[in-house]
Amino acid sequence: MKAPSPLCLHSLRLLAFPCSRESTSYLQRRCYASIPDKPPPPPTSHGPPTLRNPAIQRPPPRPGSYLRSKRDDDEEFTPQPLSRPIGMPQPPQPGENSGLDQRTLRQKRDDFVDYDKHLAKRASMKQQIIKPYFRDWSNMRFHKGKVFVANELLFRARHALFFPNFFGRTLNKGAGAALExxxxxxxxxxxxxxxxxxxxVSVVSVVSNAWAQGQVDTFCGAKENAKLVEVLEGAKDVAQRVEINLEDNLLKWWVLRLFGLARLRRERSLEQQGRYFLVRRGVSDEMKEGIGLLNDKGGYVYLVDGEHKIRWAGSAIATETEKASMIAGLQRLISKAKGEKSTKGQKPRLEEAVAEVVGVEQKTAAAGGV
Structure with a gap:
């Protein structure tokens, strides 16, 4: 038996499901989707450039000076004077912040299987990834990277916080001959x-590039601030200059070691070379935030007393008011340090005098008793 033809099937469908002529005509024709019209090309003044459309030109590249220059749409930022002491709550200890992993194999294994520490490390890496590479350079357009204005008066010793320990190599070649x-x-x-x-009493400067060194020179340079150099030369026994150069980039670190150390040594005496620290690791974000080092590309200067407490701090390019307050604070700290030194030297003499007087009185009493 042959299969029914399509016309027979259609007739049977009409007998089973009667409908109007319009629907019958609709069933008899097939509808196909129409091809859409080609969309028009985007205008040349808007939209991202594409390589497929040569009519759209790429905008000319903008130099880095444009990104660092201040624009009308930037939020206004005005650095404010320090209203409270800055620093770390705990005094520095030798060996801290060396950046070396001192854990044993068992401790490393325990930390490797600790999921909470994995989450903490992931959060830290996330913060480093989302930080724009040129953010610090872009922020230099605000007051030349000035983060805060130096305090006019010294922070009181009982309220001041501590300057953290930095571990690095010095310029002095023979300083570690026995510890190689x-x-x-x-x-x-x-x-x-x-x-x-x-x-x-230490005048501490922290830099990470030549731009920051130029800013620090406005505070401590021999030409820019000859008065500071004169004060330090007159109090070598209680005051000194300490320089810290931070460089966490491994490539720049080796370039500095190969081509920069000789120049740095020529510019400094042998004594100053022992107080110039090149630091590559061990500087955490907590340390930077604690001492106000919020922009790595700028320069910072601190007055630190003999107890490692930050008594004064300045950033970026110095103003005349900041220079005057720094010199006044340094002279006050030097006077106090000299007074304490003289008091310590007179204390044994005072004890000897008291012992001598007591001995004479005892001899007199003994003679009178006899």
Whole structure:
């Protein structure tokens, strides 16, 4: 038996499901989707450029100076004077912030299987990834990178916070000849800043590039601030200059070691070379936030007393008011340090005089008793 033809099937469908002529005509024709019209090309003044449309031209590249220059749509930022002490709550200790992993194999294994520590490390890496690479350079357009204005008066000693310890190598070649086999990460030349600053008033500068060094020179340079150099020269026994150069980029670190160390040594005496620290690791974000180092591309200057407390701080390019307040604060700290030193020297003499007087009185009493 042959299969029914399509016409027979259609007739049977009409008998089973009677409908109007319009619907019958609709069933007899097939509808196809129409081809859409080609969309018009986007205008040349709007929309992202594409390589497929040569009519759209790419905008000319903008130099970095444009990104660093201040624009009308920027939010206004005005640095404010320090209203409270800055620094770390705990005093620095030798060996801190060396950046070396001192954990044992068992501790490393325990940390590797600790999920909470994985989450903490992931959050830290996320913060580093989302930070724009040129953010600090872009922020230099606001007052030349000035983060805060220096305090006019010294912070009181009982309220001041501590300057953290930085661990790095110095420019002095013979400083670590006996420790070259030590695993400090600097070939045995690693030193602690807290040991170099102990017991002395220190003018500490922190830089990370030539731009920051130029800003620090406005505070401490021999041409820009000859009065500061004169004060330091007159109080070498209680005051000193300490320089810290931060460089966490490994490539720049080796370029500095290969081509920059000789120049830095020529510009400084042998004594100053022992107080110039090159630091590559161990500087955490907490340390930077604690001492106000919020822009890595700028320069910072601190007055630190003999107890490692930050008594004064300045950033970026110095003003005449900041220079005057820094010199006045330094002279006050030097006078106090000299007074304490003289008091310590007179204390044994005073004790000897009291003992001599007591001995004479005892001899007199003994003679009278006889």
């Amino acid at each position: 086999t030590a695993g400090d990460g600097y070939g045995g030349l690693g030193r602690d800043t807290c040991e170099a600053m102990a017991g002395k």
